[in-house]
Amino acid sequence: MEQQSIVDAMRELTGAANVVTAAADMAPHLIDWRKRHTGIAACVVFPRSVEHVSAVLAFCNAHGIKVFPQGGNTSVCGGSVPDASGNSILLNLGKMNRVLDINAQDNSMTVEAGCILADLQQAALDADRMFPLTLGAEGSCQIGGNLATNAGGTNVVRFGNTRDLVLGLQAVLPDGKVWNGLRTLRKNNSGYDLKNLFVGAEGTLGVITAASLKLFPKPRxxxxxxxxxxxxxxxxxxxxxxxxxxxxxxxxxxxxxxxxxxxxxxxxxxxxxxxxxxxxxxxxxxxxxxxxxxxxxxxxxxxxxxxxxxxxxxxxxxxxxxxxxxxxxxxxxxxxTEANGREGMGLTHDIAVPIYRIPDFVAQAGAALAEHYPQAVPVIVGHMGDGNLHYIAMFSHEYWAGVSDKMRMQSKVSHLLYDIAATMGGTFSAEHGIGSLHVEEMSLYKDAQEVAIMRQVKDLLDPNDTMNPGRVLPARNATPPSHA
Ligand SMILES: Cc1cc2nc3c(=O)[nH]c(=O)nc-3n(C[C@H](O)[C@H](O)[C@H](O)COP(=O)(O)OP(=O)(O)OC[C@H]3O[C@@H](n4cnc5c(N)ncnc54)[C@H](O)[C@@H]3O)c2cc1C
The missing domain is CATH 3.30.70.2190 (Alpha-Beta Plaits)
Incomplete structure (x- = not known):
């Protein structure tokens, strides 16, 4: 379908005011927070309701138009911007930002996916409660993005990841069907736990439109x-x-x-x-x-x-x-994160190992970098309680400018470190997710059967590969990445 026809259809489905096409207005949505990933889209659509999302997905799925959902665009692994095909839409949830209910007695709140995380923290405090998810991007990221990436942050050691804070979810499937699982029950063993399929799926199985979340007593x-x-x-x-x-x-x-x-x-x-x-x-x-x-x-x-x-x-x-x-x-x-961006070219690795293996990891990673990339300064920050290190190989801007094959070098540095984490039973992606950046690592470091089951789930829910193609799993029919 031609780009203008896509734009016309989106305007008809959601209202002209909710569809952006001017290059300057689209620009901030087409480049990621760290300015390392860019994409193209026919337009940016800002749905205002679950009905809008449903209508947009049903249309796109029927017409072969790819949909890239976006929250606050703070992904650090190339998950939040579209690919370069151009024949797609970017669906930003920012205008679905209402707190639908806060119930202090039930210690729960139900919110739309586009709510900014910091606003939800404040809404909870105003109700004499606390919503414990906290991370550096909280002033911009949206709860839908936090759910889609199963974000971690600095309170995980006590309250768990975003997944542990969810009671219920509402999501729109790739074909436009709405699943309304908004409920605040603490116990509900009635079949498969569908909400956990969408949490951490990074928008590849559908769009999260609302969530019921756990609240906790406000700290005194x-x-x-x-x-x-x-x-x-x-x-x-x-x-x-x-x-x-x-x-x-x-x-x-x-x-x-x-x-x-x-x-x-x-x-x-x-x-x-x-x-x-x-x-x-x-x-x-x-x-x-x-x-x-x-x-x-x-x-x-x-x-x-x-x-x-x-x-x-x-x-x-x-x-x-x-x-x-x-x-x-x-x-x-x-x-x-901001400071590292100013300092130089930091190749960030979001690894996790059992907490007691952290010293081993730091020693082995430092030795490997010193041997193979002596120009890199190891810069380390992490959620130690979760065994999660952001291990950054920091190169000066001057050195990095002279690297001829940057992609290849980045991949070699990363695999050096991921190999070490793997020998300790660790992971190459603890909390940031896969996005488009780590799709190759899925086939290199995850169990093949695990990836095969994920592919079956994706094929079942999204047979046309409408949602976020090329994120988490390779786009359908894509050539598998090779690893030297
Ligand atoms: C300064 C800084 C600090 C950070 N600190 C942390 C940290 O401590 N811990 C941590 O885990 N992460 C951290 N991050 C990464 C990032 O903030 C999180 O991944 C965050 O959860 C992304 O939310 P977002 O709304 O910006 O989503 P986006 O970046 O817009 O999108 C992320 C992914 O979710 C999908 N998505 C977004 N909204 C929806 C939706 N409603 N339905 C379905 N899919 C959706 C997108 O398609 C994309 O794949 C940090 C980032 C920055 C810039």
């Missing part, structure tokens, strides 16, 4: 500390001990290497180093409780840190003494 007390270590072994060992000491209160356990900390200090506005000398490794710890006081919680944390400070396991420590100091510490942590 918070204690935050930044701890310094000479070795990553000491940092991990202490993290494991804190997990045992504060099983109900430990909500954040983040690892930061000296290289990452200094990059963030260099580039994040108003960032201030709380240490006189930056330690080799740091762990940002946060405890939260629904009763008691900040002081009492800080005292409990300080008491737990006494022995490791005395025997020099911890070489330096800052316990936040005010809300501003707490926010300052998190400011450094939350700005690493």
């Amino acid at each position: 007390a918070v204690a935050t500390a930044l701890l310094g270590f000479d070795t990553v072994d000491a940092a991990v060992q202490l993290g494991i001990e804190l997990q045992s000491a504060f099983p109900g209160e430990l909500v954040g356990l983040e690892l930061i290497s000296q290289s990452e900390f200094e990059i963030s200090l260099r580039h994040a506005a108003n960032a201030r180093n709380p240490f006189e000398r930056t330690p080799a490794w740091m762990v940002l710890v946060e405890l939260a409780a629904s009763a008691g006081s900040n002081d009492a919680l800080a005292d409990a944390l300080t008491a737990a840190l006494e022995a490791p400070l005395e025997n020099s396991t911890i070489v330096d420590a800052v316990v936040a003494s005010s809300e501003q100091q707490r926010l300052d510490l998190w400011h450094i942590r939350h700005h690493v």
Whole structure:
């Protein structure tokens, strides 16, 4: 179908005001957050209701038009922009952004998929509750995108991934049929758990249009500390001990290497180093409780840190003494992604291994990089409590500009690191998802039978490959990627 006919049809189905075609208006939707992936589309469609989404998908599926759903466009693996075919539409959920219900007694809220995550956190707080999903992109990402990618973030150690926060879902299937599974039941063993099929499917099986989510008591007390270590072994060992000491209160356990900390200090506005000398490794710890006081919680944390400070396991420590100091510490942590972008060309790897293997991974990955790519600086930040490291091989812009085959080099660096994670029972994609960037790794690192079952599910629900082709699994009829 010609592009103009697609645009006309979209205008008819959703209203002219909800279809964007001007190049300048489309541009921000066709390039990803890190400016590494671009695509083309006939138009950007902003549905306002589930009926709009249903009508658009039914039409596209019947006419062979590919649909690329988009939330806040903060994907870091090329999942949120269309491919280069052009004969497709981009479906941005941003105008479906209503909170439909908040029920404090039920500890639940039901929301449309286009709600910005930070707005939902605030809506929960306004109802004297907490929605615990939190990540650096929370001011832009949408809950539909969080669900589609099963996002993680800094509170997973206590509250789990997005998948663990979902009670019910509404989704539109590739053929336009609406599945309404919006419910807030805690127990419901009546057949297959369909919501978990759509969570983490990255829009390849349909469009998530609304969700019922779990709420938790609002924290009354918070204690935050930044701890310094000479070795990553000491940092991990202490993290494991804190997990045992504060099983109900430990909500954040983040690892930061000296290289990452200094990059963030260099580039994040108003960032201030709380240490006189930056330690080799740091762990940002946060405890939260629904009763008691900040002081009492800080005292409990300080008491737990006494022995490791005395025997020099911890070489330096800052316990936040005010809300501003707490926010300052998190400011450094939350700005690493932006800061890394300014620093150089960072090849980011979102690996996970069992927490106790982190020191092994860091040692082996560092040795492999030093041997094969001595120009790369290892920059490490991660959700240590989940065994999830963002391991960045940082190249200077100057060096990277001179690399002739950038794709090939990126792939070789990545596979060096993924191979090490694989030997430890780890994964190449812990929380960011697959997008278009890691499709090759699916066939290289995942069990063939697992991928085959995924393909069968995709074929069953989306036989025409209408939804997000080439994301998660290769586009149908695509030549399988080769790996040198
Ligand atoms: C600064 C920064 C920090 C980040 N920190 C973290 C972190 O700590 N943890 C983490 O897990 N991720 C993190 N991310 C990655 C990213 O923010 C998450 O993947 C987020 O969940 C994406 O949400 P989004 O709304 O931006 O989705 P998009 O980027 O727009 O889309 C992501 C994928 O979901 C699909 N999709 C979007 N909406 C829908 C829908 N309604 N229905 C079906 N499919 C849909 C898209 O097609 C695409 O495949 C970070 C990114 C940035 C830029």
